[in-house]
Amino acid sequence: MGQTEATPEQFAAYFALMEAGALLQQMVEQQLRQEGDLSYVQFRLLTRLADAADSSVRMTDLADGLVHSRSGLTYQADLLERNGLIVRSPSPDDERSVTVAITEAGREVLARVRPGHIALVAKELFGPLNEQDVAAMADVLTRVRDHLRTVPRPPTTRRRTAKK
Amino acid sequence: MGQTEATPEQFAAYFALMEAGALLQQMVEQQLRQEGDLSYVQFRLLTRLADAADSSVRMTDLADGLVHSRSGLTYQADLLERNGLIVRSPSPDDERSVTVAITEAGREVLARVRPGHIALVAKELFGPLNEQDVAAMADVLTRVRDHLRTVPRPPTTRRRTAKK
DNA sequence: TATTGTTATACTCTATAACTATA
DNA sequence: TATAGTTATAGAGTATAACAATA
Numbered sequence: 001m002g003q004t005e006a007t008p009e010q011f012a013a014y015f016a017l018m019e020a021g022a023l024l025q026q027m028v029e030q031q032l033r034q035e036g037d038l039s040y041v042q043f044r045l046l047t048r049l050a051d052a053a054d055s056s057v058r059m060t061d062l063a064d065g066l067v068h069s070r071s072g073l074t075y076q077a078d079l080l081e082r083n084g085l086i087v088r089s090p091s092p093d094d095e096r097s098v099t100v101a102i103t104e105a106g107r108e109v110l111a112r113v114r115p116g117h118i119a120l121v122a123k124e125l126f127g128p129l130n131e132q133d134v135a136a137m138a139d140v141l142t143r144v145r146d147h148l149r150t151v152p153r154p155p156t157t158r159r160r161t162a163k164k
Numbered sequence: 165m166g167q168t169e170a171t172p173e174q175f176a177a178y179f180a181l182m183e184a185g186a187l188l189q190q191m192v193e194q195q196l197r198q199e200g201d202l203s204y205v206q207f208r209l210l211t212r213l214a215d216a217a218d219s220s221v222r223m224t225d226l227a228d229g230l231v232h233s234r235s236g237l238t239y240q241a242d243l244l245e246r247n248g249l250i251v252r253s254p255s256p257d258d259e260r261s262v263t264v265a266i267t268e269a270g271r272e273v274l275a276r277v278r279p280g281h282i283a284l285v286a287k288e289l290f291g292p293l294n295e296q297d298v299a300a301m302a303d304v305l306t307r308v309r310d311h312l313r314t315v316p317r318p319p320t321t322r323r324r325t326a327k328k
Numbered sequence: 329t330a331t332t333g334t335t336a337t338a339c340t341c342t343a344t345a346a347c348t349a350t351a
Numbered sequence: 352t353a354t355a356g357t358t359a360t361a362g363a364g365t366a367t368a369a370c371a372a373t374a
Contacts, residue, residue, distance in 0.1 A: 005282050005286065006282055006285070006286060007298075009298050009299055009302050010285075010286075010290060010298055010302075012302040012306060013289075013290075013298050013302035014285050014289060016301075016302060016305035016306045016308070016309045017181075017184065017185060017188065017289070017301070017305050018185065018188065018189065019229075019309045019312075020181065020185070020305050020308045020309040020312055021181060021182065021184070021185020021186065021188075021189070022185065022189070023309065023312040023313065023315075023317075024181065024182065024185075024308075024312060025182065025186070026317065027312070027317075028182075039363090039364090041364090058332085059332075059333065060332070060333085065183075068365085069365065069366050069367080070332085070333065070334085070366095071333090071334075071335080071336095071365080071366065071367080071368095072364075072365055072366070073333090074334055074335085075363095075364070075365080076364090078334095094331095094373080094374075095332095095372075095373055095374080096331065096332040096333070096373045096374070097331095097332060097333080098332075098333060098334095118169050118170055121170070121174075121178050122169065122170060122174075124311065124312060124315055125177075125178060125181070125308060125312075126174060126177075127311060128307045128308060128310075128311040129304065129307065131173075133304045133307075134171075134173050134174055134177050135173055136300045136301075136304055137177040137180075137181070137301070137304045137305070138173050138174075138176040138177035138180060140293065140297045140300055140301045141177060141180035141181055141184050141301070142176060142180045143292045143293065143297075144180070144184045144188075144289060144292060144293065145180045145183045145184040146292075147288065147291060147292040148183075148184055148187040148188060148191070148288060148289075149187065151187075151191065151288055153187075153190065153191075203340090203341090205341090222355085223355070223356065224354090224355065224356085232342085233342065233343050233344080234343095234355080234356065234357085235342080235343065235344080235345095235356090235357075235358080235359095236342055236343070237356090238356065238357055238358085239340095239341075239342080240341090242357095255355090258350080258351080258354095258355080259349075259350055259351085259355095260349065260350045260351070260354065260355040261350095261354095261356080262355075262357095
């Protein structure tokens with residue numbers, strides 16, 4: 001980018017978002033790897049399972065927002081299952097489906113990782129911010145995220161429903 | 165994360181930042197790939213070169229913030245050079261160094277990609293925001309980014325200076 | 329015929345360590 | 352001895368397409 005359109009404030013906001021997001025993700029990724037041998041994606045998958053009503057979800061539903069091709073999800077599930085953090089079993093209702101559930105070991109990893117995770121975010125993300133800043137950030141970025149979610153994204157996980 | 169510490173506002177801000185950053189990067193990445201066959205990292209490398217005073221920089225300096233191991237930079241430089249977007253030549257002063265410069269073709273790719281890039285960001289990032297929002301976002305995220313930059317990151321590009 | 333999930337395969341990117349050559 | 356950059360190699364992750372089983 002360079003000269004056409006866009007105010008200096010906009011450039012500042014755009015670049016800051018991209019870089020802050022990238023830096024924060026790196027740090028989080030490193031913390032999760034060190035303290036729980038998890039990637040961020042794996043952490044989010046486990047979290048989603050832990051938060052699920054009955055701790056179990058179908059593969060397809062599990063993938064949803066997490067930018068995964070179906071095979072990518074299978075790959076991650078293989079890793080998590082190999083480490084005993086999740087279990088897959090055939091769905092009772094639909095024989096084609098696979099139900100995924102977090103195990104006790106999976107919950108333990110989440111519990112083990114949580115304190116460091118919260119401490120990291122508190123220090124490195126919120127360290128330089130006051131309450132008002134946090135409120136403003138939550139407000140603006142929530143709207144941005146919600147908007148970005150609506151933007152039609154290519155392929156991803158969910159299979160193109162019959163493309164004429 | 166779950167119960168210990170941290171306010172709901174903080175959770176909202178943290179998750180929104182992570183997700184908004186990830187979604188925006190995906191979209192940008194896709195736009196750059198489609199319109200210029202560039203990854204975001206390559207785009208940033210080219211931009212840095214284009215912005216450099218004399219359009220040329222040493223390999224080591226080029227890598228700086230861009231999360232690259234030395235070999236990773238060489239890999240990207242190989243790709244960019246193969247496509248004629250940059251040129252490497254031995255440095256005049258230090259025979260060990262390599263000077264990298266953007267080519268005319270490289271500038272053309274940047275020019276070709278820029279309009280779509282700006283349009284995308286204007287629409288998808290700033291679409292749901294007013295001027296005040298942008299100002300607040302720039303203010304807060306700039307501080308966050310500057311703080312995150314100061315956090316000691318592991319290895320990266322620059323070689324560990326003699327670790328006793 | 330459409331959907332769920334897996335597999336086979338290839339490709340991109342990154343990192344480590346060894347290596348060359350200069351300083 | 353330290354630095355600049357490359358290379359060889361291996362590993363993580365992702366995607367596409369073909370596939371089997373079920374709806």
